[in-house]
Amino acid sequence: LVETNTAVAAVFREEAGRLTAWLVRTLGDFGAAEEIVQDALLAALEQWSVDGIPASPQAWLRTVARRRAIDRVRREIRFREKLAELETPLPQEPDNRLELIFLCCHPALPIESQLALTLRAVCGLTTTQIARAFLVPEATVAQRIVRAKRKIAATRIPYRMPRDDELDARLAQVLSVLYLTFNEGYLSAGGNEAARLEVAEDAVWLAELLAKLFPREPEVLGLLALMRLHLARAPARFDAEGQLVLLRDQDRRSWNGALIAEAVACLERAGALRRPGPYQLQAAIAACHAEAPSWAATDWPQILTLYDMLIRRAPSPIARLNRAVALWEVVGPEAALRDVQALASELDGYYLWHAVYAELALAVGQRETARAAELRALELTRNPAEQGLLKRRLAADAC
Amino acid sequence: VKYVLLFCGSDEDAARFAAMTPDQARQAYAKVGQWWQANESKILGGEQLQPVNTATTVRHFWDNGESVVTDGPFIEAKEQIGGFAIIDVSDFDEALRMARSWPAGDVEIRPVVTQRP
Numbered sequence: 001l002v003e004t005n006t007a008v009a010a011v012f013r014e015e016a017g018r019l020t021a022w023l024v025r026t027l028g029d030f031g032a033a034e035e036i037v038q039d040a041l042l043a044a045l046e047q048w049s050v051d052g053i054p055a056s057p058q059a060w061l062r063t064v065a066r067r068r069a070i071d072r073v074r075r076e077i078r079f080r081e082k083l084a085e086l087e088t089p090l091p092q093e094p095d096n097r098l099e100l101i102f103l104c105c106h107p108a109l110p111i112e113s114q115l116a117l118t119l120r121a122v123c124g125l126t127t128t129q130i131a132r133a134f135l136v137p138e139a140t141v142a143q144r145i146v147r148a149k150r151k152i153a154a155t156r157i158p159y160r161m162p163r164d165d166e167l168d169a170r171l172a173q174v175l176s177v178l179y180l181t182f183n184e185g186y187l188s189a190g191g192n193e194a195a196r197l198e199v200a201e202d203a204v205w206l207a208e209l210l211a212k213l214f215p216r217e218p219e220v221l222g223l224l225a226l227m228r229l230h231l232a233r234a235p236a237r238f239d240a241e242g243q244l245v246l247l248r249d250q251d252r253r254s255w256n257g258a259l260i261a262e263a264v265a266c267l268e269r270a271g272a273l274r275r276p277g278p279y280q281l282q283a284a285i286a287a288c289h290a291e292a293p294s295w296a297a298t299d300w301p302q303i304l305t306l307y308d309m310l311i312r313r314a315p316s317p318i319a320r321l322n323r324a325v326a327l328w329e330v331v332g333p334e335a336a337l338r339d340v341q342a343l344a345s346e347l348d349g350y351y352l353w354h355a356v357y358a359e360l361a362l363a364v365g366q367r368e369t370a371r372a373a374e375l376r377a378l379e380l381t382r383n384p385a386e387q388g389l390l391k392r393r394l395a396a397d398a399c
Numbered sequence: 400v401k402y403v404l405l406f407c408g409s410d411e412d413a414a415r416f417a418a419m420t421p422d423q424a425r426q427a428y429a430k431v432g433q434w435w436q437a438n439e440s441k442i443l444g445g446e447q448l449q450p451v452n453t454a455t456t457v458r459h460f461w462d463n464g465e466s467v468v469t470d471g472p473f474i475e476a477k478e479q480i481g482g483f484a485i486i487d488v489s490d491f492d493e494a495l496r497m498a499r500s501w502p503a504g505d506v507e508i509r510p511v512v513t514q515r516p
Contacts, residue, residue, distance in 0.1 A: 108491070155510045156400055158490040166492070 008048060009124075009198060011057040012041060013205050016124025019065050021096035024159055026085045030103065031149040032072060034121050040064040041124050097122060098213050099159055101206070105174045106157050113148035114177045115184070116141050123202045133199035134184055174210070175223050175279065178203050182227050186234065203227065211266075221270035222280030228263035229286035232256040243392070244385040248295040260290045278314040281306055285322075300329040317346040321353055324360075333363035351380035355390065401443070402494045405507040406482040412504055413450065413479070430502040438486070438497055445484030478505075485511075 016037055023033035040061050054060045066086055073082040104117040115134075119125040127145065131138040151157070162170040185200030207224040214220050236250035245251075267283050285306045292298035307323035321343055328336035337360040340353070347353035354377035361370035371394070378390040408416075419427065435442065454472040459465075472479070481504070488494050491510075498506035 108495070155508075156491050158492055160490075162492070166496075 007053055008045065009201075011053065011061075012044075012124030013202065015058055015061050016041060017097040017100055017122040017209075018095070019061060020121045021100045023065065023069055024100065024103075025096060026082060027069065027073065030121075030152050030159065033069075034117075034149065036065050036068045036072065037124070038120065038126065039068055042126065045126075095213065097209065099161055101174055101210070102162060102170055103152070103157060103159050105170075105177045106152075107170075107173050108155060108157060109148050109151060110144070111177070111180070113144045114173075115181050116144050117148050118177055118206070119181065119199065119202060120145060122206065125199075125202065129198070133196050171214070171217065172219070175219060178206050178210070179223060179227075179279075181206075182230070186227075186230055200227075200231070204231065216273060218270035218273040218275050219277040219279045221266050221273075222277060222283045225263040225267040225270065226279055226283035226286055228259050228266065229283060229290050232259035232263065232290060238385070242385070244389045246389070247289060252293065255290065260287075263287065264291070276309070276313075278310060281310040281313070285310070298329070300326050304330050317343050318350070318352075321347060321350075321356060325356060328360065328363070333360050336360055337364060349380065351377045351386070351390075354380065358393075400490060400494075401485065401487050401511045401513070402491070403509045403511060404445075404484045404486060404494070404498055404501070405480050405509065406447075406484075406501065406504060407478050407507055408481050408504040409478050413481075427503065434500060434502055435484075437500075441486050441488050441493070441497065443485040443487055445482065447482040448480065450481075451479045480507075 019040070020033050020037045023036055024030050027033050043064055044057070044061060048054070048057075069086050070083060073086065076082065101118065101122055104121055105114045109117070116127075116130050119130050120127065125133075127141050128138055131141045134141070161167075182200050182203035185196040185198070185203065204224070204227045207220065207227055210217075210220045211224050233247075233250065233255050235256070236252065236254045237245060239245050263283070264287050267280065267287060270280050270283075285303055288299050288303050288306070304323065304326040307319060307326055311319050311323065321340065324336045324339040324343075327339060337357075340357050340360055343353060344357075354373045358370045358373035358377060361367075361373060374390060374394050378387060378394070381387055381390070416424070416427070435445075451472050454470075456469050456471060456473050458467050458469060460467070486494060486497060488497070491508075494508050498508055
């Protein structure tokens with residue numbers, strides 16, 4: 001069954017976006033197109049789980065979708081015209097999935113809806129799957145989608161490529177949607193493990209698709225490399241008991257060397273385009289870690305330089321917190337502690353700030369401060385794996 | 400496609416504007432004038448409104464059929480609508496571009512109802 005599910009997911013990924021894109025163009029109605037594709041996918045799920053995946057799943061899905069689309073346009077005035085278009089076999093058309101992605105990731109939509117719409121319309125996920133992956137009630141996801149579709153229709157958000165002068169900003173928006181999706185699946189623990197991993201894989205698949213469609217956009221390649229580097233190290237993130245293992249303590253032999261090599265090659269291709277950006281820099285930092293034989297033998301000065309470049313381009317308190325960890329390794333805990341303290345007000349609600357602060361306080365011998373910070377970190381995370389890690393650490397301090 | 404651009408500003412914006420020297424105010428108006436001119440072909444109409452302290456609201460009480468005239472705006476808020484433009488553009492992204500280039504504060508974009516039931 002698991003194999004069938006993976007196979008079905010692969011078919012859906014390949015077909016859903018193309019089918020939606022084609023229907024949006026033909027019907028001129030995103031909401032209707034998206035619903036028809038969902039219907040077809042649900043019908044497929046039902047029937048394929050009984051009969052198995054048909055010899056040509058593509059033809060199967062298109063036939064069902066076409067039939068439903070025809071039912072729908074019969075009610076319309078322009079139906080003859082649209083009918084003719086629907087009845088011609090799908091030509092070897094240009095890939096319109098890009099327009100579809102840009103529509104789903106339009107900045108006029110709320111970000112949660114951008115994630116949900118992209119997964120549904122482009123990757124063919126069902127509302128149930130999205131809800132399971134994001135740990136939110138199904139009704140919430142359904143409502144986000146309904147509202148977003150209503151806004152697309154009422155506001156008439158266009159279905160087309162952004163203009164050249166808008167492309168950079170719009171592409172950055174798409175990349176951030178993909179990275180958020182990936183993180184939701186990969187980084188957050190708890191909930192349905194399989195559902196989340198699937199969403200992370202969907203995000204990687206989308207990044208690969210974008211890299212194919214935008215071969216000369218280095219940030220797309222950078223994001224793809226970054227995701228692959230995270231995935232390559234995924235098997236070491238949890239121990240046999242399901243406890244979170246920090247990078248420092250991970251068994252590096254269980255990292256996926258082939259995937260790391262692939263990611264590094266991807267990053268080199270991006271570098272050759274000579275337009276560095278935040279994703280490439282984050283991927284370069286991840287590559288430093290991935291290629292290091294151990295925590296101690298990591299090229300920390302290089303990582304520090306990369307963080308400086310990243311912060312110059314995309315200043316963020318979280319990047320500065322990470323930089324402080326590198327500074328600790330290069331210069332020492334006192335300097336790092338000063339930098340971390342400077343971030344106190346900005347990151348007070350972020351559990352990792354308190355966790356890092358605790359480690360640094362301990363390193364300079366401030367045991368009481370460290371303990372208070374660890375307790376605060378524990379208070380702030382709802383993630384069971386992270387809670388487990390912090391609790392173990394608190395227990396160790398008490399000895 | 401038609402949209403209405405609502406030009407918004409906070410009380411602080413209004414105070415800042417009031418504190419401008421005549422020269423600065425002239426420059427600010429010149430920028431707005433330039434925007435209006437540059438987008439002339441897409442603008443169907445629009446006005447700058449007098450400040451919100453000039454507003455009058457007529458409230459209807461449907462249960463007894465009365466209407467009451469009150470001094471003040473419909474919604475008391477820190478942000479106010481200082482003006483509007485009705486535009487007709489090729490698509491929503493063009494409306495976004497116009498709003499982005501507006502030189503005098505925030506802009507709310509509202510699509511208009513075209514098909515009535």
